Structure formats: C-alpha cells, structure tokens
Amino acid sequence: MKRLQKAIFLCIRTVSLLFAVSAISFALISASPVDPVQQYILGLGTAVSPEQRAQIEAFWGVEKPLLERYFSWLGQLLCGNLGESLLYRRPVAQIIGERFRNSLALMGCAWALAGIVGFLLGCVMGMYRDKGPDKLLKKVCYVLSSTPAFWLGLLLLLVFSVWLGWLPVGFSAPVGALKEEVTVWQKVRHLVLPAATLSLTSFANIALHTRQKLIDVLESDYVLFARARGEGEWTILRRHGLRNILLPAVTLQFSSFSELFGGSVLAETVFSYPGLGSAVSEAGLNADVPLFLGITLFSALFVCAGNLAADLLYGVIDPQMGEGEKTG
Amino acid sequence: MKRKNQRTKLLVLAAGLAGVLILIYALGLLIPEKAVEGSFLEAGRPPCLSHPFGTDALGRDLLARTLKGLSVSITVGIVASGVSAGIALLVGIASAMGSRQVDAAVNWIIDLVMGIPHTVLILLISFALGRGMTGLLAGIAATHWCSLARLVRGEVLQQRSRPYIMVSRRLGKSGGWILLHHLFPHLGPQFLAGLVLLFPHAILHEASVSFLGYGLPPEQPAIGIILSESMRYLSAGMWWPAVLPGAALLGVVLLMDRLGEQLRRVLDPVTAQE
Numbered sequence: 001m002k003r004l005q006k007a008i009f010l011c012i013r014t015v016s017l018l019f020a021v022s023a024i025s026f027a028l029i030s031a032s033p034v035d036p037v038q039q040y041i042l043g044l045g046t047a048v049s050p051e052q053r054a055q056i057e058a059f060w061g062v063e064k065p066l067l068e069r070y071f072s073w074l075g076q077l078l079c080g081n082l083g084e085s086l087l088y089r090r091p092v093a094q095i096i097g098e099r100f101r102n103s104l105a106l107m108g109c110a111w112a113l114a115g116i117v118g119f120l121l122g123c124v125m126g127m128y129r130d131k132g133p134d135k136l137l138k139k140v141c142y143v144l145s146s147t148p149a150f151w152l153g154l155l156l157l158l159v160f161s162v163w164l165g166w167l168p169v170g171f172s173a174p175v176g177a178l179k180e181e182v183t184v185w186q187k188v189r190h191l192v193l194p195a196a197t198l199s200l201t202s203f204a205n206i207a208l209h210t211r212q213k214l215i216d217v218l219e220s221d222y223v224l225f226a227r228a229r230g231e232g233e234w235t236i237l238r239r240h241g242l243r244n245i246l247l248p249a250v251t252l253q254f255s256s257f258s259e260l261f262g263g264s265v266l267a268e269t270v271f272s273y274p275g276l277g278s279a280v281s282e283a284g285l286n287a288d289v290p291l292f293l294g295i296t297l298f299s300a301l302f303v304c305a306g307n308l309a310a311d312l313l314y315g316v317i318d319p320q321m322g323e324g325e326k327t328g
Numbered sequence: 329m330k331r332k333n334q335r336t337k338l339l340v341l342a343a344g345l346a347g348v349l350i351l352i353y354a355l356g357l358l359i360p361e362k363a364v365e366g367s368f369l370e371a372g373r374p375p376c377l378s379h380p381f382g383t384d385a386l387g388r389d390l391l392a393r394t395l396k397g398l399s400v401s402i403t404v405g406i407v408a409s410g411v412s413a414g415i416a417l418l419v420g421i422a423s424a425m426g427s428r429q430v431d432a433a434v435n436w437i438i439d440l441v442m443g444i445p446h447t448v449l450i451l452l453i454s455f456a457l458g459r460g461m462t463g464l465l466a467g468i469a470a471t472h473w474c475s476l477a478r479l480v481r482g483e484v485l486q487q488r489s490r491p492y493i494m495v496s497r498r499l500g501k502s503g504g505w506i507l508l509h510h511l512f513p514h515l516g517p518q519f520l521a522g523l524v525l526l527f528p529h530a531i532l533h534e535a536s537v538s539f540l541g542y543g544l545p546p547e548q549p550a551i552g553i554i555l556s557e558s559m560r561y562l563s564a565g566m567w568w569p570a571v572l573p574g575a576a577l578l579g580v581v582l583l584m585d586r587l588g589e590q591l592r593r594v595l596d597p598v599t600a601q602e
Contacts, residue, residue, distance in 0.1 A: 148581075
C-alpha cells in the first residue's frame, strides 16, 4: 500500500510541477520585449495596414489581461492544441512529434552509450584505485566534464568530417535527398558525430559516481571476508560489486535527462541536426513563441519522466527499500 | 630548509592558480580596443609569431579577442555565481530553519528549477529579458543555486541537532545569534568552496548560450561568439578560430575547477594536512 501511496504522491507532484512550468514559461515569454504580433506580420511577408494589425491583435487577444490569456492558452493546451508555429506555419504538436523522433534517436544512443561506457570505466577505475589506469581515467573524466559540449562537437566535426572526410558535416540526411530515399545507413552515419559529442560530455559523471560506489563496496566487511576466503578481485567484482553498484548507476542515469537535453541543444546546433534542441534555439532566436513554449513544456515533461522513472526504479528494484516497507 | 607542511603547499598552489586567472583577466581588460580591430590584409592568417592564435576572417587578432572574451567570461562567472551562491545561502538557511511549510515550498521550487533543462531555462530567461548581458546573467544566476542550496540546507539541519547548539539554545541565545556565531563560521568554508566550484559551470553556460546566439551581441568578443563564427569557415579548412579559443576556455575552466578543489581541501580541516 505504501508503495502505491508513494507513486500517487509522486504523480501529483509531477503534475503540479508541470503546471508551474507552464505558468512560469508563459509569464517569462509575456514579459519579453519581443512583440509576437510584429513577428507574425514580418513572417507574412506582405504589408499590413494598421486596421488589419488591429484585427490581428483583437483576434489574438493581445490586449486582454495576462491571467485570462494564460488560462485560454492552458485550456487549448489541455485539449492538445499547442498553436501554430510562426516559423514553419504548421501545428506545433506536429513539429514536436517529428523533431522528437530525431532527438530520441540521438539522445537514446548517447544516453545508452554514455551509461555503458561510463559504468565500465567506473568499474575499472574502482578496481585499480589510485593506480595508473585510475589516475589517467580520472584526469580524462575531469577534463571531459569541463569541456564545452559545442567545442567538442566542433573538434569532432573538424577531425572526422573536414580533415578525414569519413563522416558527413551535418543534418540528419544527405542534402537534397528525398525523404523516402534516405537509407538507414545514411541516417546512422549522420547520427554518429552528434551522438559521440553528447555521450563524451556526459559519461564522466556516471563513471566517477560508479568509481566512488565501488570503492565503498570494496572497503566493506563482507568484501574483506570474501577476500579472506580466497576470492579473486574480479570474482569479488562480479559477485559483490556489480549487484550493489548497478542500481544507483541506472537511477543516476535516469535522473540525468536534464543535462542530456541541455547537451542535445548544443550538439544539434553544431551539427544542424533537425531535433528538438536545435528547434528550441531557433524558435527563441526567431521569436516563434508557440514553438518555444511548446518545446519548453515538452522538455520539462521529458525531465519529469526521467525523474519519475528514477524514483520508481529505486522503490521497486532496491530490496532495501522493500524491507523498509515491511518494518515501517 | 624546513619542509613545508601540506597546508602551506596547498595554499601556495591555490594562490598560484588564482594569480594565473587574475593575470588572464587583467590582460583581457588591458588590451586596447585597437588590437581587436581587423585589417583585411591580414584576414585568415594561420597561427604565426605575430599572431599566436592566427587571425579570423575579418583580420582580427584571435589571441586578443580570446583574452578579451575570457575576461568577459570571468566577469560573468563571478557575478552570476556570486548572486547564485547568495540565493543558495538564503534559501538553504530559510529551508532548514523555517517551518515545515517553508521547507516543503523550497524543495518544490528547487524541483521546479531542476525540472526544466538548464540550457532551456537560460534561453527562456534570456528571451524574456531581451537577450544581452542582463538576460544572460539573470539566467545563469537563476539556475545554478539549487545544488548549493541543498548542501547548505543539509549542513544546517545536521548542525542544528548537535549538542553545542542545543546547549547554546538552553543558555537562552536567540536563533539569530546562533546563526551568526555558530552556523556561519561552520558553513563559511564549504560555502566558499561551493561558490568557487560554481564558476566553471557558470562560464560553460555563458559560452554555450553566447554560442547559440542568445547572450552577448555579436560585436562583443566572447568565446561563444568566436566559436559560432568559426563554424562558417570550418569547411574551408580554417581550424585555428575553432580550436585555439575553445582550448583557452577549457584551460580557464580547468583552472577554476582546480582552484575550487584546492580551496575545499585547504578549508576542510580533515583533508588540509593530507
């Protein structure tokens, strides 16, 4: 029962957070000096008379008070209408759907790669604590976590696309190719560099975390006993280490969705990859308010889903949490 | 010669790191505007003796631009992380000393700020304030206080139940007196180290947001802007505007990070002598 209660509490909290995100982002956008009506008229590309402008303003309800505008927007939002993008002249929901598919491929690859590589390196670092490999890998981790993601992207672009010419420069498909003709292989080739950028900047966190956890485990009494029984170091890692450190690592990886999304904004911009990240930056630069708001909300939803998954995973899988339920 | 103890060594190292950073900052400020004016005769030169970082497509000396950009970055880093750390201190103490409702509210707000990806939130705030320096500073300051606030809260909560504070309370000291005389001295070192460790994050975000075109105006020398310009000439084989300024930024971030670590170790009595 307690577990169910906790799950319900978490859901309520998430929903309340999402509402607050919508309110805050709406308020921030409204406070902006950028005039959306002016942007809309610029986008039309034709001259607009002052009367027509007044009509547009009346239609959009620009003069109405902030709260009224917010609630009418929220009402539409709850019905699934995110408005129409000023930049692309298409429904925002459609654009987000399309772009998210691209971003999901990118973030999914980077996330899985960073998780696996980070975890393995963390194990190696923990096993060779304070010896050569550990010191070297630790330095690498510190440097990589201080590296600006977009600069790393530029370096990779320079080396692999410009100098070596192995991989394409940008976008998610060859320029000029029809959508139907793009093969999976071409898509993968366009995905390699952005995914590498994103995972290289994010694996250090999980590696250092795993290292610390493994060191804690190796210093415990039960590992001392296992050693006394004559178990080898790698057997100890397999029998006692992995079981204890895998779960925190997975949880941490789920709660890193925020950095993942932030990194994807930069990686996608460098490689002109048509995902959500590059869309949000373009939307802001071109004052495309509906798209900007839509993606902000979507990114918050994405992060919340990750945090929720991490919280639930912790409760469901961790046997210690389960025991706490019985006694408490 | 008497052997220096570990604490002195750490202090010397920290002072050295701080000195290098101040030098970079001062150089950036002292370089005259004339040095970053371009001449088309010298456009697109690769690194050589008179231009160690080469020149960009408009013939501006990249080393001068990079140094100026770095000093802007350091200014942004100091202001934003100072404001952010101030917020963190206030919020953390309020959360730990206040009522249960205050604590719940603070936790909810922290979850809220952490709930939007930082980069997106900075873009949003920068958009709301009409881009430029103010928006950038506000955005970075508003997003970086969360983890430090949690640290301060945890620390205050832990200290509050310690015997010496209980005794102090029994002796009739007020909450404010305890805060000033017991908690602040205890929090001070951790807070300072936390503040310095915010710098690297703030600088990285400044560069990223400028790179995306939200932060400083394009005529200002900022690392993000230099790198964003360099993308246009990358396929023409101009590698130096992309590689060298970025490497300089990475260097400054690493220096800041090391400085923070050293400070943390010096100020913490447990590790100061290690």
